[in-house]
Amino acid sequence: MNNLTFMPVLWPLFTAIFLIFFSKKIKLQRGISLFSSLIGIAISLYLVFSVHTHGILTLGVGSWDAPFGIVIVADMLSSLLALTTNIIGFAILLYSFYSIGEERERHYYYPVFQFLLIGVNGAFLTGDLFNLFVFFEVMLMASYVLLVLGGTKIQLRESLKYIIVNVLSSSFFVIMVAYLYSVLGTLNMADISQRIAEVNQPGIISVIAIGFLIVFGLKGAIFPLFQWLPGSYYAPPIPVMALFGALLTKVGIYSIFRTYTLMFYHDQDFTHTFLAILAILTIIIGVIGAIAYWDVKKIIIYNIIIAVGVIIFGISIMNEQALSGSILYIIHDMLIKAALFLLVGIMIKISGSDDLRDMGGLIKRYPALAWTFFIAAISLAGIPPFSGFAGKLLILQGAAEKGAYFGMAVVLLSSLMVLYSVMKIFMNGFWGTPKADYALTNNTVNKMLVPAVLLVIISVLFGVGTESIYPFITQAAETLINPDIYIKAVLKE
Amino acid sequence: MELLMAIVIGILFMCATYLMLSKSILRIIIGTGLLSHGAHLLILTMGGLKGDSVPLLSDKVASYVDPLPQALILTAIVISFGVTSFLLVLAYRTYQELGTDDMEEMRGTETNE
Numbered sequence: 001m002n003n004l005t006f007m008p009v010l011w012p013l014f015t016a017i018f019l020i021f022f023s024k025k026i027k028l029q030r031g032i033s034l035f036s037s038l039i040g041i042a043i044s045l046y047l048v049f050s051v052h053t054h055g056i057l058t059l060g061v062g063s064w065d066a067p068f069g070i071v072i073v074a075d076m077l078s079s080l081l082a083l084t085t086n087i088i089g090f091a092i093l094l095y096s097f098y099s100i101g102e103e104r105e106r107h108y109y110y111p112v113f114q115f116l117l118i119g120v121n122g123a124f125l126t127g128d129l130f131n132l133f134v135f136f137e138v139m140l141m142a143s144y145v146l147l148v149l150g151g152t153k154i155q156l157r158e159s160l161k162y163i164i165v166n167v168l169s170s171s172f173f174v175i176m177v178a179y180l181y182s183v184l185g186t187l188n189m190a191d192i193s194q195r196i197a198e199v200n201q202p203g204i205i206s207v208i209a210i211g212f213l214i215v216f217g218l219k220g221a222i223f224p225l226f227q228w229l230p231g232s233y234y235a236p237p238i239p240v241m242a243l244f245g246a247l248l249t250k251v252g253i254y255s256i257f258r259t260y261t262l263m264f265y266h267d268q269d270f271t272h273t274f275l276a277i278l279a280i281l282t283i284i285i286g287v288i289g290a291i292a293y294w295d296v297k298k299i300i301i302y303n304i305i306i307a308v309g310v311i312i313f314g315i316s317i318m319n320e321q322a323l324s325g326s327i328l329y330i331i332h333d334m335l336i337k338a339a340l341f342l343l344v345g346i347m348i349k350i351s352g353s354d355d356l357r358d359m360g361g362l363i364k365r366y367p368a369l370a371w372t373f374f375i376a377a378i379s380l381a382g383i384p385p386f387s388g389f390a391g392k393l394l395i396l397q398g399a400a401e402k403g404a405y406f407g408m409a410v411v412l413l414s415s416l417m418v419l420y421s422v423m424k425i426f427m428n429g430f431w432g433t434p435k436a437d438y439a440l441t442n443n444t445v446n447k448m449l450v451p452a453v454l455l456v457i458i459s460v461l462f463g464v465g466t467e468s469i470y471p472f473i474t475q476a477a478e479t480l481i482n483p484d485i486y487i488k489a490v491l492k493e
Numbered sequence: 494m495e496l497l498m499a500i501v502i503g504i505l506f507m508c509a510t511y512l513m514l515s516k517s518i519l520r521i522i523i524g525t526g527l528l529s530h531g532a533h534l535l536i537l538t539m540g541g542l543k544g545d546s547v548p549l550l551s552d553k554v555a556s557y558v559d560p561l562p563q564a565l566i567l568t569a570i571v572i573s574f575g576v577t578s579f580l581l582v583l584a585y586r587t588y589q590e591l592g593t594d595d596m597e598e599m600r601g602t603e604t605n606e
Contacts, residue, residue: 134572141575141579144579144583154601156590157587157601159583160583160584160587163579164525168525168528170529170572171529171531174536174569177536178536182539
């Protein structure tokens with residue numbers, strides 16, 4: 001029993017309720033949000049260190065013991081992701097001050113922002129399948145509002161599609177929960193895992209596993225289910241887009257992590273092979289999209305899909321190296337995607353267009369922006385010693401151990417293509433002759449650059465200092481590879 | 494009873510699929526409503542239907558109904574009501590702004606404008 005476990009969810013909830021009362025006072029709202037977000041980082045940092053020293057922390061809500069009551073579980077993976085979420089929330093909040101516009105700020109942008117954090121952190125920390133659904137809904141409801149806030153034509157059009165897709169997948173989620181409940185009679189993840197182990201995953205459980213893959217795949221944008229993503233993520237303003245790109249898809253991936261390592265791991269020949277095939281197809285489709293477009297937003301959006309494929313490929317390998325690689329890579333990707341979206345946002349703001357053919361020569365007037373983008377770009381591609389490298393290396397090592405050479409080749413080639421796609425932005429956007437008279441002063445740009453630089457610095461430190469972070473990552477991977485640790489901690493046997 | 498419920502759920506899903514494949518936003522929204530009702534009925538049925546038994550565990554009662562699915566449905570119904578009402582308001586705003594309720598006309602163009 002440890003109330004700290006639930007604090008990353010409760011703290012933004014208090015903040016959000018508090019913020020609703022001051023919706024018209026923009027300065028005050030900014031101050032409170034910023035303060036709350038710093039406290040949020042501190043809380044989740046403390047949570048990470050507590051989990052590191054004390055092992056998995058659990059909280060039985062209402063003092064009901066694990067298989068019967070609702071249980072909140074903070075293991076290393078979920079607390080690390082909660083920490084990353086809070087850091088990204090802080091950076092994007094800082095960026096929103098200069099770019100979201102007063103009209104949106106007055107219409108409850110900041111409270112809804114906090115509600116999104118509640119949903120994301122809650123989904124990471126819950127140990128109960130139905131509560132995962134509830135937190136998904138909290139997160140989605142907040143994302144609907146953020147997506148439609150402002151009410152431009154493209155936003156309205158794309159939100160409608162986004163919501164319909166998500167309503168469908170939520171119904172699917174409920175249906176799969178119902179099936180699992182009728183087969184096993186429990187909703188607690190640890191208890192589910194134990195009972196599946198007892199019956200050794202018969203065919204019906206594998207079917208349910210694929211059903212869950214459809215649900216989480218829709219949220220995490222894996223191969224056949226990603227079509228909603230490029231359109232929907234294109235519509236909202238940059239900070240919201242960064243928030244979605246960094247957090248929302250990663251919640252889907254986290255759920256795949258949980259279900260496929262904790263619950264459905266007995267019939268790996270079927271489920272994990274299926275996962276590997278989908279992952280490889282996801283990478284290929286993402287690469288095609290990323291190199292096809294001249295639109296900077298589209299290029300980065302398709303890079304999300306590539307990263308999803310790489311992480312899922314790591315999960316499908318299911319040995320300790322590949323899983324720790326996936327964990328490293330998911331954290332790296334959250335940080336660097338948020339940074340890239342923010343940087344691209346500044347580029348669009350300067351040049352007034354999101355087409356690369358209308359940009360050029362930005363490096364002459366804005367060198368800081370250019371070099372930050374360069375570092376972010378090579379981190380994304382996984383060039384050592386930056387942060388993408390260690391994760392990808394571990395995934396590849398794990399794959400080599402398992403003999404998945406085709407997947408390895410695809411991941412390696414995809415890195416080259418990712419490098420090509422971001423270098424295309426760098427060369428066409430920053431080099432060459434300026435296409436227009438860029439009016440934005442360096443002062444304004446620098447203000448917006450601060451959060452992006454912050455994220456890039458964290459990600460560079462994350463890459464250079466992988467050695468010192470590695471104990472945390474192995475602790476997270478150990479729980480995934482040995483579900484017994486998780487089960488024992490939750491059910492207290 | 495379970496068989497009857499299964500058939501009802503199947504019919505609900507069938508109608509939902511049919512409605513969601515149409516062009517008009519309003520029909521799609523009604524479709525999503527039917528879909529979530531089908532899902533809720535499915536949870537209820539999966540818990541096992543025990544006629545007029547009560548959802549209480551006590552020594553005096555021989556057969557009892559599992560209360561958990563009912564708690565789950567309650568939550569899911571509230572969420573689906575919320576989402577549906579949001580969707581209705583959004584559809585109305587979209588109709589005002591774009592002047593159409595036809596999904597065919599809401600495709601993105603090449604430049605996504």
